[in-house]
Structures are given as C-alpha cells and as structure tokens.
Amino acid sequence: MREIVLDTETTGLDPLRGDRLVEIGCVEIFNRMPTGQTYHVYINPERDMPAEAFAVHGLSTEFLASKPLFSEVVDEFLAFIGDTPLVIHNASFDVSFINAELDRIKKQAIPKDRLVDTLLLARRKHPGVSNRLDDLCSRYSIDNSRRTKHGALLDAELLAEVYIDLIGARQSQLILASETSDTRAGSYGDSPRRQREVPLVARVSDADRDAHRAFVATLGDKPIWNDYLPAPAAAPAA
Numbered sequence: 001m002r003e004i005v006l007d008t009e010t011t012g013l014d015p016l017r018g019d020r021l022v023e024i025g026c027v028e029i030f031n032r033m034p035t036g037q038t039y040h041v042y043i044n045p046e047r048d049m050p051a052e053a054f055a056v057h058g059l060s061t062e063f064l065a066s067k068p069l070f071s072e073v074v075d076e077f078l079a080f081i082g083d084t085p086l087v088i089h090n091a092s093f094d095v096s097f098i099n100a101e102l103d104r105i106k107k108q109a110i111p112k113d114r115l116v117d118t119l120l121l122a123r124r125k126h127p128g129v130s131n132r133l134d135d136l137c138s139r140y141s142i143d144n145s146r147r148t149k150h151g152a153l154l155d156a157e158l159l160a161e162v163y164i165d166l167i168g169a170r171q172s173q174l175i176l177a178s179e180t181s182d183t184r185a186g187s188y189g190d191s192p193r194r195q196r197e198v199p200l201v202a203r204v205s206d207a208d209r210d211a212h213r214a215f216v217a218t219l220g221d222k223p224i225w226n227d228y229l230p231a232p233a234a235a236p237a238a
Contacts, residue, residue, distance in 0.1 A: 003029050003078070005087040005114070005163060007155040008094045009047050009057045015100035020045035022059050024098075025152030026080060027160045029087075032169035034160050039080040042067040054108060057150045070101045078107075086110070087163050089133055089155075091117040118159060121166050133158060140165040193226040 005027040012019030022045050042059070049060055051105045088094050092115075099109040122131035126139070133155060137144040140163045147154060161197045164170045191199040 001083075002032060002084045003032075003087050005029060005156045005160040006081070006094060007088065007152045007159060008097055008150050009053075009059060009150060011047060011049055011053050014099050015180075018047065018067075019097070020047055021097045021101050022064055023057070023152040024077060025154070025156040026077075027153075028080075029157045029160055029164075032164055032167070034157075038153060038156075039077065041073050041077065043070050043073065044068060063210050070104045072234060074102070074105065074107065083114075085116050086114050087116045087118060087159065089117070089159050089162075090119045091115040114134075116163075118163055125166060133162065136162045137167070155225050 007025050008021055009023035010019055010021055012227070020042055023106060024044050025144050026039040028035045042064060046069070062142070070089055086095075095110055095112075095115060099104075102109055115221055116233060119131060129135070134147070136142075137147075137158055142158060142165070147158065212225075216223050219225070219227060
C-alpha cells in the first residue's frame with residue numbers, strides 16, 4: 001500500500017487570517033517502508049514573514065520572494081500525492097493550509113477521509129504525555145539532531161520513521177525477517193518446515209531427458225553437463 005507522509009511550513013497559524021503556505025515536504029512509503037521518493041518545494045507566499053514564524057523555520061521574505069507561487073507547483077504536487085492516504089502530524093493544521101491554497105485557485109479540496117493523523121495515533125498509544133514530533137523521536141530512539149529548525153522535508157522524513165514505529169510496523173518487519181531467515185535455514189523457529197502432502201508432478205518428461213542427453217552428446221568428450229546428469233536407467237534383463 002502506498003502512503004505519503006507530509007509536512008508543511010507556513011507564515012503563521014491561521015489561513016483564514018491571511019497566513020500562507022511556504023514549504024511542502026513529502027516522503028513516499030510503500031507497505032510501511034520509505035521508498036526514497038520525495039517531493040519538496042518552497043513557495044512564495046506573496047506576503048511578509050512574521051518574526052515568530054521566521055524563528056520557527058528560518059525562511060525569510062527575501063528567500064521566498066524568488067520561489068514559485070503555489071499555482072505554479074500545484075499540478076506537480078497533486079500528481080505526486082495522487083489519491084493515496086496522507087500521513088500528517090496534527091493533520092487538520094497542514095491540510096487547512098493546503099485546502100486554503102487550493103480554494104484560492106478553484107481546485108478541489110483534500111477530503112478528511114484521506115488523512116492519517118499521527119498526533120491522534122500517538123495520543124491513543126501514549127496518553128497523558130507530550131506527543132510532539134521531537135518527543136516521539138526521543139521515545140522511539142530516532143535521531144533528530146539535524147532538526148535545529150523546522151523544515152517540511154526533514155520533518156516528513158522523521159515522521160515517516162515515527163509512523164512506522166507508532167503503528168508497530170517495524171516490529172512486524174523484524175519478526176518477518178527473523179522468520180524468513182529461519183525458513184532459509186529449514187524451519188520456522190522450532191517448527192519443522194511444512195511438506196506438501198502430495199508432491200508436485202515433475203514438469204520434465206522422459207522424452208525431455210532423452211532429448212537433453214542427445215544434445216549433451218554433441219558437446220564433445222567431457223561436457224560439464226555430465227557432472228549433473230543422473231546415470232541412465234539400466235535396460236531390463238533379457
């Protein structure tokens with residue numbers, strides 16, 4: 001199953017009061033494993049950057065002035081996320097900004113039923129404690145030392161790791177890997193390898209074997225195939 005882990009940065013806290021999107025970062029995961037495919041873009045918000053927001057992500061008005069408008073990147077963004085579930089920490093916040101931008105250019109909003117909110121998942125699994133992204137990274141021993149400022153792509157990458165741990169997928173993968181290793185060794189843990197009750201019918205017929213022997217006979221005195229061919233059955237006694 002394909003999922004997109006998504007994060008954004010903005011000029012503030014409320015799109016209804018004129019705050020705008022300034023960065024989107026996306027990480028693709030497939031069957032709960034990152035694929036290495038990402039999407040990242042900075043966006044010109046067409047307004048100034050408040051000091052409070054700049055202190056969080058470090059994106060200045062001057063830096064963003066040369067970046068594309070949301071309308072110029074929206075098709076590429078929507079193509080990347082497709083119709084897959086979106087994994088977001090505090091999803092209502094990020095999607096409210098994305099949908100406000102989509103509404104400005106008369107495009108369809110992202111529906112709520114596509115959202116997987118990791119903040120809600122974390123609160124259910126770890127009630128009564130702080131479940132910020134940094135807290136979850138510490139809880140699951142995920143290295144977030146690069147996170148000196150908020151950044152959409154870095155935060156999406158960290159959230160992808162958190163999400164895999166949060167839903168127990170990493171433990172399942174380790175168990176599967178262990179079982180796969182045991183299978184290659186000939187058993188599933190302490191249980192013997194299961195055998196078919198009725199063996200499969202051989203696909204190679206006697207005629208196929210005779211034709212192969214005839215071909216090998218044309219290859220010279222000591223073809224390597226002779227080391228692997230079983231000896232021909234002895235003719236019945238007269």
